Amino acid sequence: MSFAELQVCAVEAADAAGGVCVVRCIGGVARAGQVYAVGELRIGLRRIERYGRAVGFFDAGHVAKVHLTGSVVALLARGQVLTYVPPDGHALAELEAWLATGPPLLEEPHPEQLRSLATSRMQDGELPDGVRLRWGRVALAALDRADRPEERPYVRSYLLRCFGPGGDGDPDRDPAALCRDVLALFELTPEQAAEQAPGWRDLPRPAILRLRRIKNLLLCTEPARPYLAATDPLAVAVDAWAAVRPGLP
Incomplete structure (x- = not known):
């Protein structure tokens, strides 16, 4: 099951508590009660309306009016994509274990979404170097799953430029x-x-x-x-x- 993603079509109302937006589901299934990410910020999906009535969910390819919580709603722009965050999120260690052995996750990340997430974390200068390196390896694993080997050199080059060769025999920084x-x-x-x-x-x-x-x-x-x-x-x-x-x- 892929993560749900919502693309903003219009912001109809917004204040410090949240707002109302028209969105299109571009992946997965959006459900009332879910939490979505905008960068490091979070938005709650409180209510979904379609054709003038409340519904519990809607899926990819459909449009709905959604009631969202969180002051960041006022900053949303047309075309912006909101990505569902599973309960408690997926911790780095959980993703590493999943990529290594394939244990089930509550919501399995799509390779493209995982690549985007891992790349942004790898480049996050506020994270410790060791954590960024781990995210870099997740990014490489996501590229393998997405069958995009031509992008691997760019990630490996970034890791080498930022952190130097792997003293522990890391082949990704050789x-x-x-x-x-x-x-x-x-x-x-x-x-x-x-x-x-x-x-x-x-x-x-x-x-x-x-x-x-x-x-x-x-x-x-x-x-x-x-x-x-x-x-x-x-x-x-x-x-x-x-x-x-x-x-x-």
């Missing part, structure tokens, strides 16, 4: 492994990319996107390169690509 994995994604050699770069505007769209993807992924190697010895063949390969990158679209 500079050499990150560089190898990034370069393995390229279908071209640096020489081939350099040959195509000057006339990239005349290339077919798939070829342009391929060059642009390479340019973006090369950024992931930047925090890793200082940890490679200058004579390391991997460093030589990264440097060859770095020389080509400025000319890519």
